[in-house]
Each structure stands twice: as C-alpha cells, then as structure tokens.
Amino acid sequence: MIEKDLDTRFAEAVEIASKMTQASLPQDVQLRLYAFYKQATFGTAKYNLSDNFDLRNAFKTNAWIQISHISIEEAKEQYIEIINSLVDKIK
Template identity: 55%
Template sequence: MSEKDLNTLFDEAFANAQLIPQESVPQDMQLVLYGLYKQATSESTNKLYFQNPQDLRNAFKFNAWMQVKHISADEAKTQYIELINQLMAERNIKS
C-alpha cells in the first residue's frame, strides 16, 4: 500500500469516527484511539504537548499515547483504521 493510499484511508477513518456516537465507545477504547491518532499524526514522539500534566484527563491521554510510542506512524494509522472500521461494523454504521 502506498503512503498516499494509507493517508487517504486514515483521513476517511477519521471522518468516519465522527459518525460513531461517542457514548457508545468505552472510555478505554477512546483512549486507545486517541493514542493511535496522536502517534499517527505527530511528527516526533519526543515532542510532548500537554498543557497541564497534573490534570487527570491529560495524564490518561498522555499514557495512551506512550502505550503506542514504539510503533511507526504508518502502523498507528493502520491500527486506527482497523479499529474505526470494527466499531462502525459493530454499530451497523455505513459511511
């Protein structure tokens, strides 16, 4: 798969994610998706952008990202696409 194809599929998956009711996705899955998205879209995992690390919500988000920091951006995109497609299928949502 070429990089353009992967980026197109990733963009489509991100758009499709907006169709999934947030309350229907468990919070732990939301954090996994956040971590994958952050890893897929961050140019460098050495740059950390969290305004208030004392905030519990940001701490969970940071942890979710650190759980996937070892994978490449392309692998993060692939996993994100697969999870969004799975969530849409489980909820019978058509894009």
C-alpha cells in the first residue's frame, strides 16, 4: 500500500471536518482544530489589534498564536491526528 502524501491526507481531514457539526465538538477541540488549520494554511499568526474587538475572535487568535511556533507540516499532522481520533470515537 502506498502512503498518501501529507497534503492529500490533510485535504481529506478537512473534508471530514467540514461534515461535522459544531454542536458535536467541544469548544476546546474546535479551537485546536481552528488553530492547526490556520497554521497549516496561512503559517504563523500575525496579531492585529483592531477596533472590532470580539471575544470569540480573540479566543481563536489566541489559540492560533499559541501554536504559531510549529511548522506548517506539523500543524497539518496535528490536525489530521485530531480528526482521526474524533472519527475513531464515532466508530
């Protein structure tokens, strides 16, 4: 069996995640998924203080900043790992 490349596995995990409902995931898991997704797709977070302070966005930005030291590849791996563990719980 040929192992799928990282980008393919990441795209598949994103597809699985898009079919999950927010209500089915604890908020801490949602924040971790958000942070790893952003790090994997945009790279290191750049904090931007704006006039439109929103507590929800502040939590999301904080989650992203906390993991901004990891590489894009590691963020993809962590995202895939979380999705796989969630899928395994459903089975």
